[in-house]
Amino acid sequence: MKQLPPRVRRRRRSERRGAQLVEFAIVSMVMFPLIFAALEFVRVGMLESMAENAAYEAARHIMVAGSTKADAIARANEVMGRIGARGVLIEVEAKDKDGVFQSEIDDSTARIRVYVEVPLNKNSFALAHFTGNKTLSATSTMRFESYDGYYDGGG
Structure with missing residues (x-):
């Protein structure tokens, strides 16, 4: 007579009670800080x-x-302001064609420079504890456009 293979006994769900909770507790200790760091x-x-x-x-x-x-x-x-940045420092410089700084922009202005600085300690959620007084900055320099003469369209 042919023997049947022994039945494999399956564990019931009630015997594993709490295993998922323990796994979640272990994984969440790593997962949540990673998610918050990524968002930061x-x-x-x-x-x-x-x-x-x-x-x-x-x-x-x-x-x-x-x-x-x-x-x-x-x-x-x-x-x-579109992203709610706080404590932003903005500086605008104007220079004439000789590189001399001007107090205001006028027809003798040749270049303008805009400098934007954003402090991290006022604009991050948790990173401020690690960055201290670090800032992000950006500068854009462009030529000033003005027209001095008259163009009659002739050649």
């Missing part, structure tokens, strides 16, 4: 990109005649 680094990357964008947009905004430094600061603050 995404926030820092977003702040850096927005600082670069704010400097660029502010410089583009004032590169034409009739603009003021206050216009650039307002534009950069508007861009940084």
Whole structure:
């Protein structure tokens, strides 16, 4: 007579009670800090990109005649306000063709520079404990566009 293989006894769910909870407790100790760290680094990357964008947009905004430094600061603050950045420092410099700094933008301005600085300790969730007083900064320098002469269209 042919023998049947022995039956494999399956464990009942009630015998494994608590195993999933223990596994979750072990995995979550590693998983949650990694998730929060990833979110923090995404926030820092977003702040850096927005600082670069704010400097660029502010410089583009004032590169034409009739603009003021206050216009650039307002534009950069508007861009940084889109992500709720706090404590942002914005500096605007104007230079003439000889490289001399100017207090205001006028027709003799040749280059403008916008500098945006974002402090990490005021704009991160948990990273401030590790970064101290570190900042992210971005600069955009552009030529000022003005027209001195008259073009009659002739050749």
